[in-house]
Amino acid sequence: QQQVKQSPQSLIVQKGGIPIINCAYENTAFDYFPWYQQFPGKGPALLIAIRPDVSEKKEGRFTISFNKSAKQFSLHIMDSQPGDSATYFCAGRSGAGSYQLTFGKGTKLSVIP
Amino acid sequence: EAGVAQSPRYKIIEKRQSVAFWCNPISGHATLYWYQQILGQGPKLLIQFQNNGVVDDSQLPKDRFSAERLKGVDSTLKIQPAKLEDSAVYLCASSLDWTALEAFFGQGTRLTVV
Numbered sequence: 001q002q003q004v005k006q007s008p009q010s011l012i013v014q015k016g017g018i019p020i021i022n023c024a025y026e027n028t029a030f031d032y033f034p035w036y037q038q039f040p041g042k043g044p045a046l047l048i049a050i051r052p053d054v055s056e057k058k059e060g061r062f063t064i065s066f067n068k069s070a071k072q073f074s075l076h077i078m079d080s081q082p083g084d085s086a087t088y089f090c091a092g093r094s095g096a097g098s099y100q101l102t103f104g105k106g107t108k109l110s111v112i113p
Numbered sequence: 114e115a116g117v118a119q120s121p122r123y124k125i126i127e128k129r130q131s132v133a134f135w136c137n138p139i140s141g142h143a144t145l146y147w148y149q150q151i152l153g154q155g156p157k158l159l160i161q162f163q164n165n166g167v168v169d170d171s172q173l174p175k176d177r178f179s180a181e182r183l184k185g186v187d188s189t190l191k192i193q194p195a196k197l198e199d200s201a202v203y204l205c206a207s208s209l210d211w212t213a214l215e216a217f218f219g220q221g222t223r224l225t226v227v
Contacts, residue, residue, distance in 0.1 A: 006155075032214065043117070043204050043218025044156065089155050098169055099213040103155030 003027045004092050006104030013080055014112055021075045021107045023090035028071070030092035034101070035064065035075050038087045047088070048075070080111045115139065117219035119205050125225045131193035134222045138186070138207030144168075145182055146216060147190050148204040156204055162188065163211050195226045 005024045013019045025033075032051055036044035050057045050064040050073065057064045061078040077084055087108045091101045118137040126132050138145050144163055148156035159178065160170040164185040173180065177196070182188040192199055202223050206216040 004155075034215075041220065043206070043220050045218065046215045049214070091155075093213055099211055100158055100161065100169060101156075101213055101216065103157070105154050 003030075003102045004090060004104040006090050006107060008107060009105070010108040010110070012110045012112065015081060017080050017111070019077050019080055019084075019109055019111075021088055021090070021109070022072065023074065023104050024070075024072045025092045026071070027092060027094065027102070029095045030102075031095045032093035033064070033066065033073055034091050034093070035062075036089045036091065036103070038089065038106075044089055077109075080109075082111045082113055085109055085111050117205055117207055117217050119203075119219035119222055121222055122220065123223050123225075125227060126195055128197055128226050129194040131191065132195055132224060133189050133191045134203050134205075134224075136188045136190070136205030136219060138188070138205070139217055142207035142209055142217070143185075144208045144211050144213070145188050146206040146208075147180055147188070148206065148218075150202040150204055150221070152201070159190070168211065192224075195224075197226050200224055200226045 003026050034049035035047045037047040038044040048059045048062045052068050063076040066073040087106045089106045090104045094100050146161050147159045150156045159173045160180045161168040162182040165182045180190045202221040204221045206218045208216045
């Protein structure tokens, strides 16, 4: 059972554009939603995260929007740069008792100059 | 601060052979994870250690996969015998504690089974 559905699978934007990556989750026990960024040949690295009691979180050019009732959240990258080209994974963390991350399938973002 | 170290970076083996991966987590991190990342998919948790004890191994194919964490620090993941479908990147990650608020990943070991 895929508990975190991520779309699109790939995304191409021009420099300065605002790519948006969407995720939907099924498990209502998720209590924490991180986004990880992965460059080729590297392991994923935490980019930004949000808890379900907050509707939006900004860190620099990265913003998470969260809709608890719809069980959806999204990542927006403002003023995207070629250096943002990477694969992005959303995830949900199961709650107390067994804290584990369930990842989406990833979105490969290409920012062209 | 040194990151999570993994070796080898790449491994090619024939099916039915055995293979082992090694991981050295960030110093002081109590929790260690092994993930399997198949091409085009997100990381899938195989096993989670808290210090040297197993917290969760429900998705570890125990008929062929085994893992241990020696003295609560380094860890090894073994596959025996390997199957074609085991071809993937095996990622080791560690976190300061068991809350998984931030996991630090190594570069991974890319396994190809032929």
